[in-house]
Amino acid sequence: MITEAQFKKEIDLIISNAIREDVGDGDHSSLACIPDTATGKAKLLVKDEGVIAGISFAKQVFKYVDKDLQIETFIEDGKPVKYGDIAFHVSGSSQSILKAERLVLNAMQRMSAIATKTKYFVNLLEGTGTKILDTRKTTPGIRALEKWAVKIGGGENHRFALYDMIMLKDNHIDFAGGLGKAIEKTKQYLKDTNRDLKIIVEARDLTEVKNILAAGGVYRILLDNFNYEDTRKAVEIIGTSCLTESSGGINEETIRDYAECGVNYISSGALTHSVYNMDLSLKAL
Numbered sequence: 001m002i003t004e005a006q007f008k009k010e011i012d013l014i015i016s017n018a019i020r021e022d023v024g025d026g027d028h029s030s031l032a033c034i035p036d037t038a039t040g041k042a043k044l045l046v047k048d049e050g051v052i053a054g055i056s057f058a059k060q061v062f063k064y065v066d067k068d069l070q071i072e073t074f075i076e077d078g079k080p081v082k083y084g085d086i087a088f089h090v091s092g093s094s095q096s097i098l099k100a101e102r103l104v105l106n107a108m109q110r111m112s113a114i115a116t117k118t119k120y121f122v123n124l125l126e127g128t129g130t131k132i133l134d135t136r137k138t139t140p141g142i143r144a145l146e147k148w149a150v151k152i153g154g155g156e157n158h159r160f161a162l163y164d165m166i167m168l169k170d171n172h173i174d175f176a177g178g179l180g181k182a183i184e185k186t187k188q189y190l191k192d193t194n195r196d197l198k199i200i201v202e203a204r205d206l207t208e209v210k211n212i213l214a215a216g217g218v219y220r221i222l223l224d225n226f227n228y229e230d231t232r233k234a235v236e237i238i239g240t241s242c243l244t245e246s247s248g249g250i251n252e253e254t255i256r257d258y259a260e261c262g263v264n265y266i267s268s269g270a271l272t273h274s275v276y277n278m279d280l281s282l283k284a285l
Contacts, residue, residue, distance in 0.1 A: 002160035010144035011057070015064050017141070018103045030098045040094035040284060042101075044087040044108070047279040050116030052081045053152040054108035055088065057145065061104050066096035078115065078152045089285070101282050107142075111149035112278035118153025118271050124252060130259035130266055133158045133245065137269035146272045158267055159200075166190070166199045167222075173201075179208055183215040200245070209234045213241055223263065224248045231261040 002010075046052070055077045062069040069092035075081060090097055121132045134150040135158055136143075147157045159165035168182050176182035179201075186199060198219035203209045212221055223234050225248035235244055245265040246258045258266055 001157070002164050006160075007144060007148075011060065011148075014142055014144060015061055015103070018106075019061075019065065019099075022102055023099055027095065027099045030095045034094050034098070036093075036095060038094040039092060040097060041089060041091040042097050042282050042284050043089050044104075045281045045283050046081045046085040046087060047083055047281060048112075049082050050080070050112055050278050051119045051153055052079055052087055052108075052112050052278075053077050053115035053149045054104075054111035054145075057107055057111065057148070058088070058104045061100050061107070062090055062096075065100040066093055068092050069096055069100075078154075081112075087280075090282075097282075105280055105282055107145055109277035109280050110139075110142075110275070111145055111152070112280065113275035114146055114149035114272055115153035116278065117275050118150050118155040121252070121255060121268065121271065122154040124255050125259050125266070128256070128259035130263055131156045132255075132271070133265050133267040134271045135247075135267050135269040136161065137273045139272070150271055153271075155271065156265070164197070166197050167202070168199070169202045169222075170204060170224075179211050180215055183212070183218065187217050203234070206230055206233055206237065209237055213238065218242050220245055220265070222247060222267075228257055228261055231258060231263065235262040 052075055055073060059071050062071055069090055072089040075085060075087045118132065125132060132155045134147055134155060138146045147160065150157060159167060166186055168186060173179050173182045176185055183201060190197060199217060200220045200222055201212050201218050202222040202224050203212055204224060209221060212218055220243040221238060222245045223231055226234060231246055238244055244263040245267055246263045247267040250258055250266055250268060255266055
């Protein structure tokens with residue numbers, strides 16, 4: 001999985017690139033009418049309900065823009081919020097607050113929406129022992145933020161990208177010449193390149209589940225678009241040989257039923273690709 005240092009680098013890149021994109025050669029709206037000596041204070045106002053996420057990220061943004069900005073936090077990441085709540089105050093240079101405003105809001109609105117949806121799915125799985133996973137179906141350029149939000153909402157991260165885990169899906173298997181060849185070539189590749197990466201293999205039916213087990217060396221089997229009956233059979237066949245994951249069109253109406261089939265994980269792209277931003281505002285005090 002991605003290391004803490006790699007994740008920090010991703011966040012730093014997101015902040016620097018977003019400020020470059022938004023500010024360019026200057027925030028001329030503020031420069032035109034607000035003295036560079038002016039100071040002010042603003043509040044992060046919640047105008048919605050759900051799980052707040054992005055507080056820690058906002059602090060990093062403010063400090064990147066101006067290390068002298070002061071943030072007073074009232075609500076921490078992962079906490080439930082309602083209309084009218086104030087998450088934090090930020091004070092200092094008025095120009096600096098305005099320069100950071102849009103990035104903070106854009107990130108927090110989306111992160112909070114993802115955390116809220118993730119928490120909803122986590123609650124649906126309560127008591128089953130099954131964990132919810134995100135996917136790589138994220139917004140290009142801000143994957144780290146979206147996966148961070150999933151964790152804040154109580155979910156688990158799947159692989160971060162193509163480099164931190166092997167995942168053999170249907171196209172890999174077909175291009176490699178079959179399931180057995182794909183797995184054997186992968187194990188040889190990892191040996192030849194001295195890489196320690198976990199292997200996940202997608203199964204399209206129960207026969208492929210048995211073939212994957214016969215090949216060995218697999219960390220998790222992905223049961224893609226299986227019905228409930230075949231999912232239960234697959235879990236029984238796999239036993240403790242490796243972990244299991246269900247995916248493919250699973251929604252809030254079906255997720256509990258799949259969990260009760262006994263799988264370890266359920267992955268859902270909807271956590272990150274199908275959310276509506278939480279309504280938040282940064283208002284001057």
